[in-house]
Amino acid sequence: MSYEPTILGFLCNWCSYAGADLAGVSRLQYPPNIRVIRVMCSGRVDPKFVFEALKIGIDGIIVMGCHPGDCHYLEGNYEAEKKFNMLKKFLTFINLDNRIRLEWVSASEGMRFAEIVSEFTNSIKELGPSPLKEDKDLLDKLEAIEMAADSYRIRALVGRERTIIESENVYGEKVPQDKFDNIFNTAIYDEYMRCRILLSLKKNSKSVKVLASELEIDPSEVLEHILILKGSNSITMGEIEGITPIYEYTMEG
Amino acid sequence: MEKIGAVLIVGAGIGGSQAALDLGDAGYKVYLIESTTSIGGVMAQLDKTFPTNDCAMCIVSPKLVETGRHQNIDLHINCKIEEVSGEAGNFTIKILKKSLHINMDKCTGCGVCGQKCPVEAIDMFNEGLAKVKATSVKYPQAVPLVYAINKDYCIGCGVCEGVCKAEAVEYDLEDQEVEFNVGAIILAPGFEEFVPAEGNKYGYGKYKNVVTSIEFERILSASGPYTGKILRPSDGDVPEQVAFLQCIGSRDLREGQPYCSSVCCMYTCKEAVIAKEHMDQVNPTIFSMDVRAYGKDFDKYIIHAQEEYGVQYIRSRISSITEDSKTKDLILKYETEDGKIISEVFNMVVLAVGLNPPNDAEYLAEKFGIELNEYKFALTDVFNPVQTTRPGIFACGAFQSPKDIPETVTQASAAAGCVNQLLYEKTGTLITEKTLPPEIYVAGQPPRIGVFICHCGINIGGYVDVPDVKKYASNLPNVVLADRNLYTCSADTQTIIKNKIEEFHLNRVIVASCTPRTHESLFQETIREAGLNRYLFQMANIRDQCSWVHMHQPKEATQKAKDLVRMAVNKARNIIPLERIKLSVTPKALVIGGGITGMVAALNFASQEYETCLVEKEMELGGHAKHIYTTLEGGSVQDYLSDLIQKVNSNENLHVYTQAEIENIDGFIGNFKTTLIHGDRKERVEFDHGVVVVATGANEYQPKEYLYGKNPLVIKQSDFEKLINTTDDIKNKKSIVMIQCVGSRDEERPYCSKMCCAEAIKNAILTKEKYPGVEITILFRDIRTYGFKEKYYRQAREAGIIFLRYDEKNPPNVIANDSQLKVEVNTPTKEVININTDLLVLSAGIYADREENEVLAMMLKVPINDDNFFLEAHVKLRPVDFATEGIFVAGLAHCPKPIEDSISQANAAVSRACTILSKDEIEAEGKTAVVNMARCSGCGMCVENCAYNAIELIEDRRFGLIASINQALCKGCGACSGNCRCAAIDVLGFTGEQIYAMIKGRL
Amino acid sequence: MVLKMGVEAENQNIEKSMIETANNLLKNKEVDVIIGYSKGTVPLSSAPIIIRREEDTDKLIWNNLCYVNLAKYLVPLMPQLCDSEGNSLKIGVVSKGCVGRALIHLAVEKQIKLDDIKIIGIPCNGNINRKRIEKEIGESEILELSIVDNNINVKGKDFEQSFPFDEYLNELCKVCKVKSPPNNESLAEVCVGECLEITSVEDDFSDLDEYESKSTEEKWDYIIDTLRTCTRCYACREACPMCYCHLCFVDQNKPIWFGKTTEISEIITFHLTRAMHLAGRCVACGACSSVCPMGIDLNLITRKLEKIVKGRFNFTSGIDIETLAPMTTFKMDDSEEFMLEED
């Protein structure tokens, strides 16, 4: 029996959910793989929900909200878009970014809803089952991503992105998009790497070189992250074997 | 134009801070301008400092904290000089105070904004080795402890304003334009380290494991990113083979600066020693040309490093460095002295980068209207190295020429000395004496204790249950009031405390908040303004030593806070009001020694209308400089000397006693009494004075080796200088040989006399100019022409003077053959070179005569070091003071040095002395030791233990032989009371009873 | 300890020449007063005596029971030992090795001036460990004691017993290295018999090895057993020449640092603090153990004090008047192996 992907859809109550009902009323057919969760606004979808879904093996996740400007809560969908960008950036590290999608569907677009769902289901089908089911290493990476996405730094940047880019920052100036992006991208990359180091050390104490080979990045970069983690007392330096210090995870981190 | 009693100091490094403290204590209003966001300069970045290896932070932070809260010093950070006008005695300066976007008065430095800021930037304080947030403080112990927002990194997201409970973040704070009206200016902007340019041959910037010395300093530092563990940046491993390369960017015509940066030899050796000390696996190797360890105890430091720590010196300059891409190790190729090419693998390379002028040197020169020398450092007068080309503006520290910390501190005091000379009538005019209410008499009252517990935003309140601690404190015995507030150190809470003192008639105040080291004097001032004696105050440190370090154990942290408060209350019950003893000061000075140093000091005192007495044991003034004609830099010493002697003899405030000897000096700071015998009729003169400056100089070594005294063709360098300057018998000499380090750097005198290399090269160049035909060879162990003197060493080589190195293990030997001398030199390449010469000149060093110095040392009760020179209180922080207050040292008596350094030290000694003479009474420390006469059995142990000679045994009518403490000299350290068997000595503020009560507070 | 001609005979010999020396010292006014030992009121004891007139010198005795350290009486007596106009008399002190050391150390601590003191040096061959003999004899009283070729004969009302001399010497005297006062030229000194010049003392302190090899608990138990019987009578403090404080730390209040009861922890505190005060000052004369009414053997602590100070600072108290006592000075390279380091 051919593989049937499981798809999860978050539909905002005012637009995309109504669009889905319209598709039903108009008896439009679309593949039955999607399971829908109604949320009051697409902005309500917390990145944690997507990570949780991926972790339990769901093959594709789609978030639908109102077209920009239609949002019943005025800006919910704009926030959703920012959060989705962050999600995409994180998942590109483990190339699962093609398993999530954000679409705008208004209450009157029953047809568009059906097309999006069937197109998305087919694209997931081509991708095959989610590799997370058996790839343990990938699951660890996702664990790190979830931890990184939850850090105060990333949530602050995502939360404030729109105000300081579109309207004005505290100095009354607009921050150019590229300046924000390169700060945001370095933040994403750094936090991801640091969380992977933390989780790896949680399992057993390691040296910089071992971590570098595990994370496939240059040891000097690992050292920089190690220093910052040591500064915030989440890891400490254990004893030195020969010329190589071993770092340990500290509970109080 | 009327002079103003205020001074502007540009740059708040160790130099600027020292000058500010000197002038602040001498009663001038000081505006201290700093371009970065906190004071301390490069010294705050260092881990340990040579030659004593003591920790830079331990030494510099008490001085910075004192500068930060000194009543007469206004500190302005993050400033830029806009405009300067006026002339000596009356300048007006416009300063742009760039905004920190954080209100300095409200910010308590708690650091929550720094933690929450989402933006990470390169941490320049840690030389790029670590990351720091956009809102940050330079380093944890910064003074003032104020966070600043770095505008070019900040994206203005507003998170920090959200988390700041003190509402100190004000993004819209504009830059402020401020104008100062001052009488004099001191420039101490420090230096900039040389950074090897793109594509340099050392691979810096390309290879990760090639670091500069200042980066290595941060790696070494216990408060640095690696917390004191020596790791290499490429993979965090411990580098077992570390190479240190000297003269990077110095003594280099192509890639760096032609001059020598003076300090790299010493700090490199220190870094090697400290690296070995931190981690025994590290084996340091230093590649150097000359090892220039010219200062006091520097040579001993190098020898100690080689013997004790196995530091290896290789005398060669590295040609190229290549990196093994896999292991990231570095392959160094170099040529040894005997010509072999060696390539060796090292795990890490440290480049001892030189000192460049500060980046804004031209900008400052143009604004202040001073000239720069050819290397863009401040051009200063040959015989007064702090006086710039514009009167009223002085320069000190590395901005004048590259120098180490002791010399910088000395020059800072010297600059302050010159300001004293300029503005002495105006001391005390601009400083505001605070009017305080009379003290309430509390003796005899039962203790009524008020406890104020602080939340410090969330720093304490977030982890310690402050209301619970307050409830607990309120029912401790004798506590009549327990209160808690968000920020106890904020201005409004100070008024709350004052009101509560009146309302509840409190006679003891306890604040449970942060560390007393930085906040005790703030609260002491507050309760003094409410009429309470400032010592009726105690602090319990429930932040830095409780809530911040037990964040994950709130229950235990709260219990600990209660214990700490109870111990503080126990101690508070036993504290008594203390007065700071006032001592009268006789505004006169005694200067011992009539050489250049003594005369400069005496003249400086006299020109400030202090009656001064100058004592010289010889027939006439002049001292060591009598037989020196010129300095290496070309100044004529004889003219300067004669002009100085003329001024000294003509100044009416100055009594000169030649052929004089001091019979006895007694008394203490402010109240010395000296009797001296002078003239051939041995008249006796009594003189009482407030301070003493020891400028007794030193003697020239009379060589015993190299046939000196046995063969007329062997003369000393000073005789040779007389010959070439006054006669021309050199005319018919075909070859002259000079031998360096005669009587210096050997077993008996293991130190460098610092001026012989300069003297030899000066005479050699002068001889070459007068008689080009003469062939001159100089046999040396290390040519130590440090700083800008390097230019003359190159000039000598270009003039054809031959320099031959000999090894100290087998020095040259001299054989007389009829009218000539044969000098056999065994060079490091092991073959012997014979030179026939008509004249052999020995560069004789300087030595201190033990008997002479010991007599004076006994009278003044000051120590001498094992080389018989006088030992100063602290090499770096008090280089011209003695441990015993009120006595100062300058010139050759302190250690061998060239004339310009002696002049600087003379002015520095005067400036330090003026901090005492400028006041009519001085306040001694309140918390001093006190003797319980009934218990003391006069065993004399405390007299020996006291480092400040503050205790002596006296015969008391009732109690017999007992100890008695001179409150003026006592510093309150308690070394005496620690050893006292019968607990007869107590330290006020830390008495046995108070500590007993704290021990009892265990419960 | 090799005895040339029997301990008893040697002592008589010394006693005779001591009396002689005392006589001519008094006769030609070299000294005004002599402090020495005289017959004790109770057998097996001796008592200090101050002699001013020549004819009393025959009261002076010298035997193996002169355990009191005469230097103790100098500090309190100094003010009284001066003539009518108040300038101090010249005092002759009969001093065996440890009394000489005590005098030198008291001078270092400025309690006495050595130029008023004339040291009459005696080569001492040790004190008998009286407490040990009494303990072994039990209740009955000793009437007479004599030493005949290397053993001590003790006679009582109805018994007679003899003990080997070497074995029943005082513990400290067995290992004593300074038999006669360390007479360096700076001291005005006369010697009865031959006193040897001592400038430094070599000692391997092997007698402590047995105790120091014990575990911490065994040490604690041993200390408790020895000190348990202490009644805080402070006889040891009164006998010690180095304890001359006007107000001893146990008698002080404001604050009362240590309790005054005979509870074991407070006894330990008293002896520990007193030992701390004697470091580098105790001259190992054994007077404290000899006078203790409860027979507590404090010599172990005395030996330990000497060992610490010799080991760490190469100092022996009371040898030379020039060197400073260890606690009053310091060296940069003092040993600090006990300092805690990060592991």
Place this chain on the structure above:
Amino acid sequence: MTVQTVDDKSINENWEPKIIAFLCNWCSYAGADLAGVSRIQYPPNIRIVRVPCSGRINPNFIIKSLTDGWDGVLVSGCHPGDCHYISGNLVARRRFAILNELLEFFGIEPGRVNFMWASAAEGERFANLIKKVTKIIKELGPNTKFKKKWC
């Protein structure tokens, strides 16, 4: 109702020792502050008493702390050469050396009283040493030797 005398109280694992620490104001106290500023966590068992210099610490303080029921004593001063009062710590070092040997000689467990140097820049080292001292004293168990038995 069984009277639980002091010395047979079994060392249950949640017993927490109480340690008094005499810190010299210029270096060690500053090191403790730096550990705080850098938020380096260490066990909450020590109670810090500030003294002007390690030279001020009289043996009475240490012995009184033990007899008064503290489970451990920590004494810390500046590294030799760093002392703000030039030689306060050097004078104290000899006193601590003698006291340390005497305590051990009297049978007090080594580790009850600890001596160390800490500089103003060694925040992390200070915290590590506090952890080490707390671990040592926790292994030694409560200070029963000096506890008063009956009064």
